[in-house]
Amino acid sequence: MSQNNKKETSAVRKVLGFLGANSVPVMFILICAVCIPISGFSPAYLLNEIVTRMGRNVFLILSLLIPIMAGMGVNFGMTLGAMAGEIALIFVTDWQIWGIPGVVLAMIISIPLSIALGLLCGKILNMAKGREMVTSYIISYFINGVYQLVVLYMMGSIIPIKHSTIRLPRGYGIRNTVSLLSMRQSIDNLLAIRVAGVKIPVLTFLIIALMCLVIVWFRRTKLGQDMRAVGQDMEVARDAGINVERTRIISIVISTVLAGFGMIIYLQNMGNMPTYSAHSQIGMFCIAALLVGGASVDRASIGNVFLGVILFHLMFIVAPSAGGKITGDTMIGEYFRVFVSYGVITVALVMYETKKRRAKASLGEQLRAAQQEGE
Amino acid sequence: MSENVNKANRTFTDRARDAVQSFGLPRMIIAVFLLVLFIAAPFVGADFWTQVTNLFNRFSWNAVLVLAMVPMVHSGCGLNFGLPLGIISGLLGATLSIEWGFTGLASFVMAVLIATPFALLFGVGYGWLLNKIKGGEMMIATYVGFSSVSFMCMMWLLLPYHKPDMVWGLAGKGLRTTISLEGYYAGVLSRFLQIQIGKLVIPTGALLVFALLAFLMWAFLHTKTGTAMTAVGSNPTFARAAGINIDRTRMLSVVMSTWLAAVGILMYEQGFGFIQLYMAPFNMALPAVSAILIGGASVNKASIANVIIGTILFQGIVTMTPTVMNSMIHMDISEVIRIIVSNGMILYALTRRTEATR
């Protein structure tokens, strides 16, 4: 009898523990469960949207995984890669390279830009150990200023831009929107199949699957192991002969390059590029989605990415309409999803920091206990 | 004799070097840049005294927001990226004061009074949160600010405001994005005891209010509680040994910062003449943060002088670059310069090795 009771309580505790550890995804499932029926969207529509958005966003979010592995937190500096990708796309558009060759060329051009920006970001982050996140966050603002300087003032005046269709009428600077019509969904449409009215961009998913495999493989390489060691404890890793600074910089460089690719995949799906605002929110979206998927600042898996994209974008699609139906004002829904995105990041950050403190405290207690035992 | 001269010389160069070092290279560059702008201004046709008046005005709008950074830096909570939270209590005070029918100077005083309980409430909650996550304050503060701004975006639409001056005319509910303060407290402080010499106009009243708040802050930092706060920030172990309640001191600093932010936004509005709601407070923390850093503060050190110098330098660049740069190179790159300078300054401060990295 009592044993039975014990079993039950342990089962309850397990469930509670599971809920506690995954409170953010659970909360999101609840939000979606409430909002989907109210919003009145058909399941087919939602499925179609989710598949499109998965193809569009997953690669970008995958770029966040490696710095997390290296213990540098979520990389707000992924925006840098996004900017590199955008600059590459501007050139490719100006040179009139179309279709998949255009996308591939843009990716190749983005690599040196991303590497340069990633090196800069990594160097700065090495100078700000312990506050990587807030620093990478400010770096993204700082480089956004530099990006504007280059794109708004130097392109067309110093950097040659031929076509007046993407130049501002004043003769220099790039227009607010660059049309990517010539390469719109070129990756998505190749090999695309339709299943029950849902368009599946097979090639995009193949690229994403390949990237996932690469990440899994990378974790097992020497460099990947080093990164995990650095992420766990920098001092221990240093004692083990790992070049900590270099490893951290490499992780940021890889992240930036992948973010550049991700941005190009994202924009080829959108079909046009808001030159000055495309990158400003992308970091926040990706981070929120990853955290919604149950990742934390120090631990994130590929599964988190997929779950996060599905849940976050479900909320994203249904919130305005659901908010409109409930309060009679669609703006409420729009603000609601903004609030939820920021709220999720806040909650995840708070949970991470409290966990870190608790771990520190329990470590101290363990040490004390060990000392007492020694006496 | 010659030795003496030599010594004097050396001390002078040493002093200069010390001054540069303590002032910091980026700060020096910004100061020189601003000086060049001022010298260049008359040559490009910008009137010197109008520029100075602009600077005075912008100083009086922004100085209190920058002052709000001081307590949290002192107590070791870092730069208050969560400033929007305080700004929101200020906005609540402002809108409620108008809703309840106050006008003129009374509306300003009432706005401050109404904002105070909100600021205390939010400040206590915010301080409690920051005490739980010591070491990760700045990132979380940023996101607390963002979340609260986006939460209030919903509230501005939903709360039952009715004053026709503030709500959307058609729907009769939901606050507008910008609300004119004409007839309420636009310029009530700036016009008080205003001094006008030719083209130079000095908003004496607003400057006096700032001076009063700055003096109070200075005096507070010299009281027992104030020194305790500094101790908590600069040396937590020592502070704990001295029997200071760290959590309570930090909490106090957060509440003070939040309240000052509330007053700061009201000061800003009385100068600017409009209340800006919804996403407007979103990025208001960054200019204040970079201003105090330009003024010579670091992540864990800040003084009233930093506030004054920083606000003058930052606002100087904000007001001078558009006019001077535009006429010099015919390109409006002032905005970009502002973004690069201010964020670069924050980056510089974040990457400096500071003593108290917990």
Place this chain on the structure above:
Amino acid sequence: MRMRKLLFRLGTVAVLIAIAACMMVIGRGHTVYFDNKKMEYEGQEIDTYRRINVFVNGEQVAKLSAKDRGMATFTGQKFSFEIEATKEKGDEPVLCKYNITVPYGQDGTVLNLPGMLAELPEEAYTSEFVPVATESTEEDEEIVTEDFGIGEEAGDF
């Protein structure tokens, strides 16, 4: 070991540059404009056709009456198309197949089809398409993005 690493890196860079160069060639987009218009060449006047149908890879891309203009896009420098031209009503349509090469730096090329059908030299019937300065497109079209749709610019204050 270090040598090998360096070689490996240089090799990667070389491969990437090669791919990039390849992409620049095969991905270069061109637009061809087909004109069914009157033209004059060395005093010889060439009249329009009543109807010309243009096919690319068996797909009809343009159906031109007299004085019409049609267009097609392609990537790379070589372009082949077929035309089916009818001079007068009731005439048997003429079937022709053409392969043209467009210079790399030229975005748009205008082909005068009657000229081509009259077998004039190439420079007579090809000309570069010069877009008219379109000042009217100054106002930006509605931008469809996935963002919040509320003014929030990064680092802009």
